[in-house]
Amino acid sequence: MTQIRYNDFSFSVGPGESVLDCILRNGIDISHACKAGACNSCMMKANQGTIPSKAQVGLRDSLKEQGYFLPCVCFPDTDLVLTDATELKVPARVVERDMLSQTVLRVRLRMETEIPFRAGQYFTLFRQDGLARSYSAANLPGDNWLELHVRLIPGGKMSGWLANQAGENEPVWVQGPFGFCFYTNGNPEQPLLLAGTGTGLAPLYGILRDALENGHQGPIMIFHGALDGRGLYLVPELQELSQQYPQVTYVPTVLHPDNADPAWEVGLLDEVVKRKFNAWRDARIFLCGDPVLVNGMKKKFFLAGAALKNIYADAFTFS
Amino acid sequence: MSTLYEQLGGQAAVEAAVEVFYRKVLSDDRISHFFDDVDMDRQMAKQKAFLTMVFGGPNNYSGLDMRKGHAHLLEKGLNDSHVDAVIELLGQSLKELGVSDDLIAQVAALANSTRNDVLSR
Ligand SMILES: Cc1cc2nc3c(=O)[nH]c(=O)nc-3n(C[C@H](O)[C@H](O)[C@H](O)COP(=O)(O)OP(=O)(O)OC[C@H]3O[C@@H](n4cnc5c(N)ncnc54)[C@H](O)[C@@H]3O)c2cc1C
Numbered sequence: 001m002t003q004i005r006y007n008d009f010s011f012s013v014g015p016g017e018s019v020l021d022c023i024l025r026n027g028i029d030i031s032h033a034c035k036a037g038a039c040n041s042c043m044m045k046a047n048q049g050t051i052p053s054k055a056q057v058g059l060r061d062s063l064k065e066q067g068y069f070l071p072c073v074c075f076p077d078t079d080l081v082l083t084d085a086t087e088l089k090v091p092a093r094v095v096e097r098d099m100l101s102q103t104v105l106r107v108r109l110r111m112e113t114e115i116p117f118r119a120g121q122y123f124t125l126f127r128q129d130g131l132a133r134s135y136s137a138a139n140l141p142g143d144n145w146l147e148l149h150v151r152l153i154p155g156g157k158m159s160g161w162l163a164n165q166a167g168e169n170e171p172v173w174v175q176g177p178f179g180f181c182f183y184t185n186g187n188p189e190q191p192l193l194l195a196g197t198g199t200g201l202a203p204l205y206g207i208l209r210d211a212l213e214n215g216h217q218g219p220i221m222i223f224h225g226a227l228d229g230r231g232l233y234l235v236p237e238l239q240e241l242s243q244q245y246p247q248v249t250y251v252p253t254v255l256h257p258d259n260a261d262p263a264w265e266v267g268l269l270d271e272v273v274k275r276k277f278n279a280w281r282d283a284r285i286f287l288c289g290d291p292v293l294v295n296g297m298k299k300k301f302f303l304a305g306a307a308l309k310n311i312y313a314d315a316f317t318f319s
Numbered sequence: 320m321s322t323l324y325e326q327l328g329g330q331a332a333v334e335a336a337v338e339v340f341y342r343k344v345l346s347d348d349r350i351s352h353f354f355d356d357v358d359m360d361r362q363m364a365k366q367k368a369f370l371t372m373v374f375g376g377p378n379n380y381s382g383l384d385m386r387k388g389h390a391h392l393l394e395k396g397l398n399d400s401h402v403d404a405v406i407e408l409l410g411q412s413l414k415e416l417g418v419s420d421d422l423i424a425q426v427a428a429l430a431n432s433t434r435n436d437v438l439s440r
Contacts, residue, residue, distance in 0.1 A: 303346055
């Protein structure tokens with residue numbers, strides 16, 4: 001049976017058990033959230049032993065080379081010696097909060113040291129007690145802060161705390177950036193398709209502004225889906241961008257037809273996209289937000305003719 | 320005489336065929352339910368390895384790997400008719416890409432040679 005050593009403890013990993021579950025089973029409460037290798041909240045470092053490649057999927061090469069991995073998807077074949085990844089956490093403070101809609105809170109964090117990132121990437125946010133959740137950057141690097149759009153989840157630990165309990169200048173810790181959902185230079189005529197629901201708009205809004213700042217000329221369609229009008233946010237900002245830049249088309253979409261503005265599309269987001277978009281072959285596609293919807297769109301858009309390597313998706317997996 | 324893999328166009332041919340083939344597999348009601356693993360990128364990598372093998376290209380798949388890789392699908396009812404469907408879709412994909420019938424037959428024969436391992440017989 002494989003053994004893991006973590007700080008001063010030694011544990012046997014049970015059959016079919018992940019390293020994270022093994023540590024939790026032994027009563028040590030380490031930060032974790034999605035338990036599916038998506039959020040990176042539980043990241044650790046192995047100083048000895050062989051990490052299965054599946055436990056490093058999605059990590060930057062520099063992190064992989066240093067032995068960082070995700071214990072929630074790590075089923076080791078050799079003994080491991082582990083430490084926390086504390087050295088990667090950067091202290092930050094909650095400096096501004098306001099509501100973007102009835103359910104979306106904008107949070108601005110001031111970092112103690114600036115972290116380079118690409119618009120659209122995500123970070124893990126840690127509370128002092130270790131509670132950890134992932135949030136996507138909604139702004140461009142170069143601002144003096146990191147901006148997050150946090151959807152208020154009924155009973156949500158982190159979102160509720162950020163909205164109601166966190167104090168002015170509350171200290172938090174940030175780790176990242178992660179993910180590959182960002183704009184890359186070199187193909188300024190390529191059609192871009194951006195689609196997401198809810199706070200999936202956060203990374204998409206960053207990617208859109210990044211593309212425009214980099215002089216993207218090809219058509220850019222951004223679809224934002226919500227249950228009804230109350231879920232749409234940044235509407236004036238996106239309308240203004242689409243007026244200022246003729247290549248941008250903004251398509252607000254609602255599921256329920258009641259009280260829908262005539263300017264909105266009504267229906268399931270993937271169907272609305274398929275009605276209005278047709279440059280599948282050449283497009284670079286960004287999908288963010290609800291995991292079921294994101295994975296569904298990825299499959300449907302691939303079947304519609306998009307190349308899988310051109311689809312960049314961040315599913316907001318929750319636990 | 321060049322190998323089957325070379326005649327098909329090697330790595331580039333695998334790249335060209337894999338998306339066409341995987342799209343057909345995902346849209347075919349007879350077999351798509353065996354592929355609803357949400358991790359499409361991982362699926363695509365597996366399809367690429369499969370195509371490389373049946374194109375006669377460099378691969379290190381063993382009969383044992385094929386058995387292990389499909390054991391969980393047997394519980395879901397995997398049988399000869401599904402292997403037939405895969406071979407049929409493979410042929411259709413290659414035909415669309417302009418591959419000759421003779422080469423398609425050779426690929427189909429290689430695919431067929433894995434049948435007993437796939438079905439753990
Ligand atoms: C890569 C990544 C990026 C993310 N980016 C963002 C972002 O930019 N903005 C953002 O708001 N969120 C984002 N998330 C989701 C975020 O990390 C949290 O999952 C979310 O904020 C809920 O945390 P919480 O502590 O408030 O709720 P929890 O205390 O974790 O959950 C409370 C209850 O609500 C349920 N629940 C949680 N989320 C949902 C949901 N979406 N739908 C239905 N039920 C739910 C839980 O199962 C639980 O029962 C991202 C997630 C990932 C993996």
